[in-house]
Amino acid sequence: MTSDVGKMNETKSRSELSDIFYHLVRDPLGLVGLIIVGLIVFSAIFAPWIVPYDPIAMNIPDRMQGPSLSHLAGTDQLGRDTFSRVIMGGRVALQVAIPTIGGAITIGLILGMIAGYGPKWLDNVIVLLFDTVRSFPTVMFALAVVALVGPSLNTVILVIMVTSIPTYGRVVRTLTQSLRNSEFIEAERSLGASVFRIMRVHILPNVIGPIAVLAAMDIPTVIGLEAGLSFLGMGVKPPTPSWGSLLNDGYNLIRNTPWLIIAGGIPLILTTLGFTFLGEALRDVVDPKLRGRGK
Amino acid sequence: MSTPTLDIRNLSVSYSTPRGELKALRNVSIQIPNKKIVGIVGESGCGKSTLISAISKLMATNATVKSGEIEFHNSDILKISNQQMSELLGTDISLVFQDPMQTHNPVLSIGRQMVDIQFRDRLSKVEKYNRASEMLSLVGIPDAEERLKQYPFEFSGGMRQRIAIAMALMAKPSLLIADEPTTALDATLEVQIIKRLRELQDEIGCSILFISHHLGVIAELCDEVVVMYAGEVVESGSVRDVFHSPAHPYTKALLECDPGHIKEKTRNLPTIPGEIPDLVNLSTGCVFAERCSKKHDACEERPQFSSLNTEHFVACHLTGQENAQ
Amino acid sequence: MSALLEIDDVRVSFSLRSGLLSSAGSIDAVSGVSLKIEEGQTYGIVGESGSGKSTLARAITGLHHASEGSIRYRGQELKGLPEKEFRKLRKEIVMMFQDPIGSLSPRLSIGSLITEPFKIQGMKNTDLNAEAKRLLAMVGLPAEFAGRYPYQISGGQARRVGVARALALNPKLLIADEPTAGLDVSIQGEMLNLLAKLQDKLGLAIMIITHNLNVVRHITDKVGIMYLGKLVEEGNTDNVFSKPQHPYTLALLAANPEPDPDAQLMRIELAGEPPSLLNRPKGCEFHTRCPFVQSSCRHEIPKWNNSGSVSAYRCSFPEIWENADHG
Numbered sequence: 035m036t037s038d039v040g041k042m043n044e045t046k047s048r049s050e051l052s053d054i055f056y057h058l059v060r061d062p063l064g065l066v067g068l069i070i071v072g073l074i075v076f077s078a079i080f081a082p083w084i085v086p087y088d089p090i091a092m093n094i095p096d097r098m099q100g101p102s103l104s105h106l107a108g109t110d111q112l113g114r115d116t117f118s119r120v121i122m123g124g125r126v127a128l129q130v131a132i133p134t135i136g137g138a139i140t141i142g143l144i145l146g147m148i149a150g151y152g153p154k155w156l157d158n159v160i161v162l163l164f165d166t167v168r169s170f171p172t173v174m175f176a177l178a179v180v181a182l183v184g185p186s187l188n189t190v191i192l193v194i195m196v197t198s199i200p201t202y203g204r205v206v207r208t209l210t211q212s213l214r215n216s217e218f219i220e221a222e223r224s225l226g227a228s229v230f231r232i233m234r235v236h237i238l239p240n241v242i243g244p245i246a247v248l249a250a251m252d253i254p255t256v257i258g259l260e261a262g263l264s265f266l267g268m269g270v271k272p273p274t275p276s277w278g279s280l281l282n283d284g285y286n287l288i289r290n291t292p293w294l295i296i297a298g299g300i301p302l303i304l305t306t307l308g309f310t311f312l313g314e315a316l317r318d319v320v321d322p323k324l325r326g327r328g329k
Numbered sequence: 330m331s332t333p334t335l336d337i338r339n340l341s342v343s344y345s346t347p348r349g350e351l352k353a354l355r356n357v358s359i360q361i362p363n364k365k366i367v368g369i370v371g372e373s374g375c376g377k378s379t380l381i382s383a384i385s386k387l388m389a390t391n392a393t394v395k396s397g398e399i400e401f402h403n404s405d406i407l408k409i410s411n412q413q414m415s416e417l418l419g420t421d422i423s424l425v426f427q428d429p430m431q432t433h434n435p436v437l438s439i440g441r442q443m444v445d446i447q448f449r450d451r452l453s454k455v456e457k458y459n460r461a462s463e464m465l466s467l468v469g470i471p472d473a474e475e476r477l478k479q480y481p482f483e484f485s486g487g488m489r490q491r492i493a494i495a496m497a498l499m500a501k502p503s504l505l506i507a508d509e510p511t512t513a514l515d516a517t518l519e520v521q522i523i524k525r526l527r528e529l530q531d532e533i534g535c536s537i538l539f540i541s542h543h544l545g546v547i548a549e550l551c552d553e554v555v556v557m558y559a560g561e562v563v564e565s566g567s568v569r570d571v572f573h574s575p576a577h578p579y580t581k582a583l584l585e586c587d588p589g590h591i592k593e594k595t596r597n598l599p600t601i602p603g604e605i606p607d608l609v610n611l612s613t614g615c616v617f618a619e620r621c622s623k624k625h626d627a628c629e630e631r632p633q634f635s636s637l638n639t640e641h642f643v644a645c646h647l648t649g650q651e652n653a654q
Numbered sequence: 655m656s657a658l659l660e661i662d663d664v665r666v667s668f669s670l671r672s673g674l675l676s677s678a679g680s681i682d683a684v685s686g687v688s689l690k691i692e693e694g695q696t697y698g699i700v701g702e703s704g705s706g707k708s709t710l711a712r713a714i715t716g717l718h719h720a721s722e723g724s725i726r727y728r729g730q731e732l733k734g735l736p737e738k739e740f741r742k743l744r745k746e747i748v749m750m751f752q753d754p755i756g757s758l759s760p761r762l763s764i765g766s767l768i769t770e771p772f773k774i775q776g777m778k779n780t781d782l783n784a785e786a787k788r789l790l791a792m793v794g795l796p797a798e799f800a801g802r803y804p805y806q807i808s809g810g811q812a813r814r815v816g817v818a819r820a821l822a823l824n825p826k827l828l829i830a831d832e833p834t835a836g837l838d839v840s841i842q843g844e845m846l847n848l849l850a851k852l853q854d855k856l857g858l859a860i861m862i863i864t865h866n867l868n869v870v871r872h873i874t875d876k877v878g879i880m881y882l883g884k885l886v887e888e889g890n891t892d893n894v895f896s897k898p899q900h901p902y903t904l905a906l907l908a909a910n911p912e913p914d915p916d917a918q919l920m921r922i923e924l925a926g927e928p929p930s931l932l933n934r935p936k937g938c939e940f941h942t943r944c945p946f947v948q949s950s951c952r953h954e955i956p957k958w959n960n961s962g963s964v965s966a967y968r969c970s971f972p973e974i975w976e977n978a979d980h981g
Contacts, residue, residue: 216756217751217752217753217756217757218756218757218758218759218760219759220712220717220751220757221749221751221757221758221759221816221819222759222770222774223717224715224716224717224744224748224749225744225748225770225771225774225819226737226740226741226744226771226774226775227770227774228774231774235759235762236759236761236762239761240760240761372838372839372840373838485927486703487927488927515702515703515865516702516865516866516867516906516909516910517702517905517906517909517924518702518927519909520908520909520922520923520924521923521924524923542838542839544839544913545910545912545913547913548912548913548914548915548917549915568915569915569916572913572914572915573914573915573916582840583839583840584913586839586840586842586843587839587912587913588839588842588866588868588869588871588872588910589868589910589912589913590912590913591868591872594871594872594891594892595872596847596850596872596873597847597850598842598843598846598847598872599843600840600841600842600843600844600847601840601841602844
């Protein structure tokens, strides 16, 4: 029998987001993740205003200097301020990550819910689609497309988005399938709710939680992918700074100055750690809620 | 008067919650005499789950024992180490839980599980298997030997509960604690299992602590009954005394609400209006006062236990006045 | 004048998962049930696990498809009705589910949940807040509950929310699936009283699905006992309780004894467990568990007998305990 003791004396409910936030800051890893991610996002948004120098302004006389008070991370082979390039690179990273993952989530959600809730034949078709896309090795696929179409930011975004769709789609599909037979869905069906209503109002909100967690953990992967492609020269075109292109430059100049590699590598590491911590903490917070057990 | 198998004295357990200290059990005293079946009746929030967890030392991390002793075989369970407790559990004290679907490990065969729990015995594997199959037959599962090879999912809920009872009694414990073992089962299955339990208890000679909210089953199976409300014992005595002459207003009301009890067809069924009190902010008076139809001024103070006869005790001012102690 | 709900020889089958090429057959969760419910009447369906009672309820509301038979609401055939047409009837035929909290969409507030029927039926001009308040008051919950979420309320309160949602559009037939399961005895009465009160107020017919005979006794006019997908006894509640004809009915009555250690009870114990639907017993399907089984029961299928003044039943030896010598 349900124990009603704890619930009988409930006070007003906190809004859900503030509830998540509340729990997130109490988890040490979550707090660290939140701070790092906050810094990265902040610096990405306000990049044009906080960079000490124009990231693409060349200054040959000052090339390849080590870190100093005027150039916090030194300069690269064209005299550009590395620190400014790092900050701007963060912007590029997020400019790639957000539309990519945003697009992948949107399409993955739609296809996944249809697959999970719709008729079996449609499910089979969609799963076949997912499996086909997933069977392409991402990097190869990206290289192939770039070779055909030429390197650019948009190409990178499109390629990574398409290859990420099945990941989200499959998770959404499984969640939808498990929700499909729950009693509250049956109840809504008995009220006459249409399939679209059920998917939009009753399944979607319950599926978003795990997806958000996945997304948070995926952002560093996508950023890494972009960096990798840019490192290979298949990503953003110079002089646009990207952490990957910084790594490329650094790689070529490693005998002259190690600082470029460090400057390109550290933000990647930090981003990965930050988002991963955040994702893990988010998962812990979101999960018990989904089971309906409250805080 | 021989020593009772289990003697709980003045047990108080609280949980620490964000809202404060939740006093789940307050000064609970219960005795389980040798070879007797004692039933605990109570509704949500009465503390019976907390009580079981305290006896078996499987309490939640935010629970603390505030006072009291639980005496079993001359030692206080609350004071022994977890190691010593784990030696008791499964040998001298056995537990059967409410949900038969969750009791067994789904990936091991029943036979394997029944053999595994005999790990303390120095018997050969064949002997352990035979014992297991004997126990299964005893609880009324036909073709026991064949069924030992099967997995839990191949058994229905009723059968799983029987298996749970078989496993619990295999070690011939002194005390079997059954926490609502038949609540999840159909009534006709319940009848079978209760009968079987009674027979086994007779044979093995153990004591049983039986928790249920099904009054009919308690009346059928138990020798004595303890009525709990919101963390306290409000009445206790032999089943005959308590059910025929309930003294506490809660017991009376509960019996009146029991659908098996209501003889006349009515569209206005009796209920006990209100809710259990907030266990974090308890008043000092009688815990049942706000829902009691007989509430009066004296109820501002906590009632003491008074006895109606050698076995029948009740915590109510009304009885206290009649039988001044 | 047709009855509000007429069910004729309804069968609900589920096909079983099979290999790529072969089918493993099907099971009949409901295998030929007929009954009638009049306007404003309360009908109780009693059965244990595997009896098919919940499946029957879901077939009536179109959540499962009846494979054979007819389900008529006010003369209109429901079986096979396309959802578009059924939707109009969903204002009148509603269901309350067994799991009180599980049947509430977890991310919606209570207020949104109970006004779902209005949104689904496209009633755009309703003042949803006012309706939510009215419905909460109708089931005795405070208005501020509208802002709470399912995980913040108790089981009993969630049950009431289920009632409020079901009755939002003033239906004519409410199907309540185990409305008192899991409730403390002291508040079971509250739920049943609430249903009775609302029934009187709204002129509602109620079909109660339960395994608890005692609950049914007080609030129903007629009762039907189900076993393995068929009705084994059916009649006016008073008759069925005072003069049960089928041994299973007797066993159910005996399994819910009053709390009296000295009560003189008919000790009926059913043998074994309900058989699997894959392997229905021959002859009378109850014979494997019947304490009064006779040899003919093992191959003769008893007919449905609904003549006479007692309830209708399906047994070759009705009231056998009155005549036979039993221990």
